[in-house]
Amino acid sequence: MKLTEAKQQFISSWGAFGSQWGINRTMAQIHALLMVSPDPLTQEDVMEQLNVSRGNVNMNMRDLISWGLVDRVLIPGERKEYFSAEKDTWKIATQIIQERKKRELDPMLKLLGQLEKIEGDKKDKNVKQFVDTVSGIRKFGNQAEKMLDMMVKADENWFLSGLMKLFK
Amino acid sequence: MKLTEAKQQFISSWGAFGSQWGINRTMAQIHALLMVSPDPLTQEDVMEQLNVSRGNVNMNMRDLISWGLVDRVLIPGERKEYFSAEKDTWKIATQIIQERKKRELDPMLKLLGQLEKIEGDKKDKNVKQFVDTVSGIRKFGNQAEKMLDMMVKADENWFLSGLMKLFK
DNA sequence: CTGAACTTTCAAAATATATTGAAAGATTAA
DNA sequence: TTAATCTTTCAATATATTTTGAAAGTTCAG
Structure with a gap:
């Protein structure tokens, strides 16, 4: 070609x-x-x-x-x-991660935090399922956020070799 | 509310x-x-x-x-x-990762692999930049793929606590 | 069988998103 | 200044995506 x-x-x-x-x-x-x-x-x-x-x-x-x-x-x-x-793939990736996190993930996590504080009987299965779902997503999102922050701070070599060796 | x-x-x-x-x-x-x-x-x-x-x-x-x-x-x-x-956030996330990987990342990495084999003078800066860019993205993609596979195989607890402790 | 209850399909319509291009706005060399 | 060059804007247009709903398809109890 x-x-x-x-x-x-x-x-x-x-x-x-x-x-x-x-x-x-x-x-x-x-x-x-x-x-x-x-x-x-x-x-x-x-x-x-x-x-x-x-x-x-x-x-x-x-x-x-x-x-x-x-x-x-x-x-x-x-x-x-x-x-x-920018031609460096690592920089491109971290840049995109950072921006999408800021523009989308952060606001979503903020909203989920608010929705969790819903008023209502925790015995009602509807209330329970709602709170469980929302808080499950929020917890996961918070961890993902931490991990992404870590990636953004780390350097490429850490990603290419370091992280991988730990879980071969 | x-x-x-x-x-x-x-x-x-x-x-x-x-x-x-x-x-x-x-x-x-x-x-x-x-x-x-x-x-x-x-x-x-x-x-x-x-x-x-x-x-x-x-x-x-x-x-x-x-x-x-x-x-x-x-x-x-x-x-x-x-x-x-499915209500388990971890399962939802790994399911989505797995599917998008299969539907989008894998085909893209396959294509990049082909594009890298381009014919042309490696001294030509156009050729060089093209090959460098494509292979840079491909390498990154391959690592990302490995990491995502790992996530999919791992369990939630690993994500919630294990991984994080390593890089506090 | 038969027909009521339910599910699927898909062409047409509605909506949302992206693109155009000409006009207005900047910038600067002379 | 002035006018040539370059950039930005945005209403109109084109394109792409989503949604509708009625008709066709399926299933199954009687």
Whole structure:
């Protein structure tokens, strides 16, 4: 397989993969394109390579930046803006974990904590099942949160070798 | 807060949470409803409580069953089918991990493995960046896969206390 | 068998999400 | 300044996903 074809496949699959995880296809594709591009690209470059509109690129690029996955890059002497993606997989992963945790997991755990304090007869099986379910999810979520924090703080090597050896 | 209101909130938030992760809202809501219901429910019950159509409940219930999160339950002497959700958070989580891994991660890792075998001059920075990116993601994915397998095999207690102590 | 009770299917409709592109807004070289 | 270049916005449009509900399918008691 040639580079051009492989790139296409990678970009298209990364887009499809992303949609299954609630990331919009174009955003994932832009990310994929930037990850395999050795040099920074302009909005124009991305528009051409992915066949999407200026506005679309602009909005999704902004999102990618807010996720900390893409940086604006100034090239001395150039008027236009360039964009470049973080290429280190470990950093990408921890960045995504951190953001999703902050944006989604934390608020959910907060809500569950409130729902647990429901008033009602603990003898009522409806009340009991509700409290048990909610607190079960909350406990699990809290542990997951701790584990993710740990991952984010740790370094890649810990993940690649250290953790694994403990449970071979 | 009263049970009824708390249930509503839980169901609605679980639905919203699900959509951010690529799960359709109704499916997540049905799941939430069944998780907090002490006894099995019929399609009719779900239709009424969530205000969705028969077909919708039927299709999503089928999906939930294929994910291993809901079981059909036969009640002796009853003509209709009842549905009941697994209530153990740990089992729910490992079930979801296992399924998503099988449906999404495995195929993606397979593809990345192929893309890595691209033909081309390794001196070309385009080729190099492509191979580096793809193999970086693949390696990370492989480790993640191992770790998830471990989680699925382990038991809840290991997660709740054991793992955590190692990295306090 | 027969038909009542229940389940499944799926084309059409509704809804939600993503994309476009032209106009307005910035920025800067000259 | 001015005007060329580049970026951002957002209402309109297009696309994708979800939902509906009536019809077809299934099951089983009598």
